Amino acid sequence: MSDIVTLAHGSGGKLSHELVLDVFVSRFSDGEPDGLEDAAILRLPPGRPALTTDSYVIQPRFFPGGDIGKLAVCGTVNDLSMRGAVPLYLTAGFVLEEGLPLGDLRRIAASMAATAREAGVRVVAGDTKVVERGAADGVFINTAGLGVVADDIHISARNARPGDAILVSGAMGDHGLSIMTRREGLAFESPLMSDCAPLHDIVAALLAACPVHVLRDPTRGGLATALNELASASSVGIEVEDASIPVHDPVRAASELLGLDPLYVANEGKFIAIVPGDCADDALAALRRHPLGREAAVIGRVVEDHPGRVTLRTLLGTHRLLDMLAGEQLPRIC
Amino acid sequence: MSDIVTLAHGSGGKLSHELVLDVFVSRFSDGEPDGLEDAAILRLPPGRPALTTDSYVIQPRFFPGGDIGKLAVCGTVNDLSMRGAVPLYLTAGFVLEEGLPLGDLRRIAASMAATAREAGVRVVAGDTKVVERGAADGVFINTAGLGVVADDIHISARNARPGDAILVSGAMGDHGLSIMTRREGLAFESPLMSDCAPLHDIVAALLAACPVHVLRDPTRGGLATALNELASASSVGIEVEDASIPVHDPVRAASELLGLDPLYVANEGKFIAIVPGDCADDALAALRRHPLGREAAVIGRVVEDHPGRVTLRTLLGTHRLLDMLAGEQLPRIC
Numbered sequence: 001m002s003d004i005v006t007l008a009h010g011s012g013g014k015l016s017h018e019l020v021l022d023v024f025v026s027r028f029s030d031g032e033p034d035g036l037e038d039a040a041i042l043r044l045p046p047g048r049p050a051l052t053t054d055s056y057v058i059q060p061r062f063f064p065g066g067d068i069g070k071l072a073v074c075g076t077v078n079d080l081s082m083r084g085a086v087p088l089y090l091t092a093g094f095v096l097e098e099g100l101p102l103g104d105l106r107r108i109a110a111s112m113a114a115t116a117r118e119a120g121v122r123v124v125a126g127d128t129k130v131v132e133r134g135a136a137d138g139v140f141i142n143t144a145g146l147g148v149v150a151d152d153i154h155i156s157a158r159n160a161r162p163g164d165a166i167l168v169s170g171a172m173g174d175h176g177l178s179i180m181t182r183r184e185g186l187a188f189e190s191p192l193m194s195d196c197a198p199l200h201d202i203v204a205a206l207l208a209a210c211p212v213h214v215l216r217d218p219t220r221g222g223l224a225t226a227l228n229e230l231a232s233a234s235s236v237g238i239e240v241e242d243a244s245i246p247v248h249d250p251v252r253a254a255s256e257l258l259g260l261d262p263l264y265v266a267n268e269g270k271f272i273a274i275v276p277g278d279c280a281d282d283a284l285a286a287l288r289r290h291p292l293g294r295e296a297a298v299i300g301r302v303v304e305d306h307p308g309r310v311t312l313r314t315l316l317g318t319h320r321l322l323d324m325l326a327g328e329q330l331p332r333i334c
Numbered sequence: 335m336s337d338i339v340t341l342a343h344g345s346g347g348k349l350s351h352e353l354v355l356d357v358f359v360s361r362f363s364d365g366e367p368d369g370l371e372d373a374a375i376l377r378l379p380p381g382r383p384a385l386t387t388d389s390y391v392i393q394p395r396f397f398p399g400g401d402i403g404k405l406a407v408c409g410t411v412n413d414l415s416m417r418g419a420v421p422l423y424l425t426a427g428f429v430l431e432e433g434l435p436l437g438d439l440r441r442i443a444a445s446m447a448a449t450a451r452e453a454g455v456r457v458v459a460g461d462t463k464v465v466e467r468g469a470a471d472g473v474f475i476n477t478a479g480l481g482v483v484a485d486d487i488h489i490s491a492r493n494a495r496p497g498d499a500i501l502v503s504g505a506m507g508d509h510g511l512s513i514m515t516r517r518e519g520l521a522f523e524s525p526l527m528s529d530c531a532p533l534h535d536i537v538a539a540l541l542a543a544c545p546v547h548v549l550r551d552p553t554r555g556g557l558a559t560a561l562n563e564l565a566s567a568s569s570v571g572i573e574v575e576d577a578s579i580p581v582h583d584p585v586r587a588a589s590e591l592l593g594l595d596p597l598y599v600a601n602e603g604k605f606i607a608i609v610p611g612d613c614a615d616d617a618l619a620a621l622r623r624h625p626l627g628r629e630a631a632v633i634g635r636v637v638e639d640h641p642g643r644v645t646l647r648t649l650l651g652t653h654r655l656l657d658m659l660a661g662e663q664l665p666r667i668c
Binding site: 053149264330 | 351668
């Protein structure tokens with residue numbers, strides 16, 4: 001077998017089979033020999049099925065704190081978690097560029113398998129396409145995720161109510177700034193790390209502690225864009241306080257250097273939770289007890305005023321409009 | 335809004351939202367306003383869930399008989415059908431190259447929506463990423479499909495048994511040869527058309543007529559490769575007769591001109607069915623009653639001899655080994 005991906009690996013013939021068996025089935029199958037069926041037949045526990053998908057095109061494909069494979073599992077697991085679903089199954093579709101080192105692909109597949117185990121999900125179906133040199137950039141991955149929502153859980157972007165408290169599970173901007181400093185070749189005393197992580201477990205801890213109205217992971221467009229989406233979907237106003245939003249010092253420093261605002265930068269292991277105001281303390285305590293939530297904070301509240309808009313109370317005590325991301329800040333951040 | 339895809343369309347910010355609402359939600363949502371949730375929450379009828387995925391990178395993106403959008407729905411619907419599942423829901427992930435005409439994207443989305451309606455499935459979740467010029471080739475689509483298999487249906491690549499009859503639902507090679515002649519700029523008196531079509535309905539008709547053991551759509555690698563996969567998965571021998579395999583005359587002519595064998599060329603609207611020998615007549619009649627099965631044929635049988643291997647009885651009466659596709663014949667055929 002050659003040590004790079006060739007067009008024959010995408011032919012559907014002998015080399016395709018060898019690639020799928022060598023790279024994927026060996027790592028994903030858990031002894032289930034269904035790798036060559038057209039579709040996987042599954043069992044689902046009681047509840048409502050939840051389905052989602054995301055494609056991953058991040059550049060570079062290996063970065064501090066993760067790689068495109070880990071990201072492709074976390075991102076889709078987290079999208080399920082954001083509806084309160086227990087993630088159960090993933091599909092994985094690969095578009096590979098001719099010439100990709102097979103070693104890179106094996107490393108990515110191993111990372112996906114390890115992250116899937118951590119998240120309690122199984123990769124049950126996959127597909128591999130190969131395009132000629134120059135028609136893609138190394139590797140693109142799509143994952144779709146299937147989970148189940150318990151019947152008593154009703155979480156939606158439309159459920160924020162005036163009086164609700166707004167929390168974040170940790171510091172903002174780590175993923176985006178770690179990728180950007182890596183791309184720009186910047187070095188810092190404390191190296192920046194992506195926060196890429198599966199959120200199923202900390203979400204379960206939060207759901208056990210209080211009746212959550214809204215969950216949202218602030219990925220592309222960052223916290224500011226996600227809050228705008230929620231204000232718009234729920235037809236409510238949102239007020240957040242700059243001083244309450246956790247941002248790590250190296251992220252702040254890198255942001256200033258690169259001219260970026262950490263509130264508009266992607267996160268891949270954090271989420272926004274909107275809960276009834278009288279549950280804010282319980283929610284905060286539940287988040288802080290979890291290893292992924294030690295820096296959780298209450299950052300603001302939902303109001304009746306200015307529906308669809310988000311305001312930020314600055315360190316000087318003034319208020320300014322916090323708008324959605326306009327234009328493009330960080331291509332291929334996820 | 336500009337008339338081409340820009341990096342800002344992939345930012346997650348304002349332009350991303352406008353693109354998703356303009357191009358996708360308006361065509362896919364059926365009035366359901368869940369386009370901005372992180373995951374779709376669904377209902378499934380009784381039975382076992384079936385899950386599959388495929389990515390589509392076909393070049394050119396518009397071709398006689400279809401386009402990449404129609405293909406992305408048919409291919410995944412058909413993978414569900416090949417397990418006997420009723421297809422219900424799709425996800426759609428797009429990787430777009432900066433500079434793609436938005437008109438092309440709208441046309442592709444409209445084609446997906448029309449094909450989804452025809453196949454009785456709903457596109458319930460989606461994602462759009464944009465990469466810089468030269469980092470992809472126009473548009474790549476991934477679809478994942480979720481369906482349900484009735485409890486009394488058990489179809490698997492492993493279920494072929496000696497004595498079973500092997501049928502195909504129609505002529506072989508139309509899709510692959512139509513793409514190749516289009517790429518090569520060849521013109522024929524009768525223009526070649528892709529057979530791209532959703533197979534859910536003809537499969538339902540077949541399942542009502544007889545107890546099917548195996549279904550497989552011979553896509554990449556064609557009939558020969560698919561038969562080898564089935565012989566191997568079921569540990570049986572397969573014997574087919576060249577004279578019984580329907581191939582349209584223009585496909586045969588184009589194959590000779592291009593040096594291709596239609597038995598190794600992709601189909602996107604045909605399938606292999608393996609059924610108990612005493613059901614062959616009922617199965618054939620059921621297929622031929624359906625508009626997509628008028629040219630269905632019994633092409634061979636499952637034997638105990640040479641397990642894992644496929645033999646072809648030629649027009650001269652000799653037998654030769656019909657191997658899997660080796661090497662790459664037709665890059666980016668789907």
